[in-house]
Amino acid sequence: DAKTTQPPSMDCAEGRAANLPCNHSTISGNEYVYWYRQIHSQGPQYIIHGLKNNETNEMASLIITEDRKSSTLILPHATLRDTAVYYCIVSLSGGYQKVTFGTGTKLQVIP
């Protein structure tokens, strides 16, 4: 699986958009970008995934650059409950693959 690079931490004001970057310059053509998060003392939670096109669901939006070497997870209106560690993962398709967590980005939403 391709390696990802994320900033270790970020702050975001409550109600503002949180933009979490991820670099995955060695991604191959058939690898997807996935995002999970872990809220303190809970199990990880799937957020969203994409291949080439931008994706949006009820939780977030995923913007993937045209060369696919980086992506951004957007939480449009961050709340205090979005404070968590966010993991960007690159892997082949198929959710029955193991999830390889890195160190992630610790997002602190500030009141």
Add this chain to the structure above:
Amino acid sequence: EAGVTQFPSHSVIEKGQTVTLRCDPISGHDNLYWYRRVMGKEIKFLLHFVKESKQDESGMPNNRFLAERTGGTYSTLKVQPAELEDSGVYFCASSGYSLLSYNEQFFGPGTRLTVL
């Protein structure tokens, strides 16, 4: 619909003792995974069941760890004998199977294991 459940939520044992962790996946999910986070480290994959069969156990640290999934429903992870470095949080996850969509993994709340 009930999510993935794990039992116990916390376990404190002494070095050399045996502990068994249990995971109940979401009903109908054939795929079951075990992960763990030891203190200060990243969440690491341990193994993957498809129904009752071990699909990938490449992450199991050593032969003190034994995972089973008899009947393809719930799973147990036994640590025998436990060592200090086994302390951490053990997560279980499950997923369904579809060729048409991403089979996201649903994680349980974890079991916090402390070995004294």
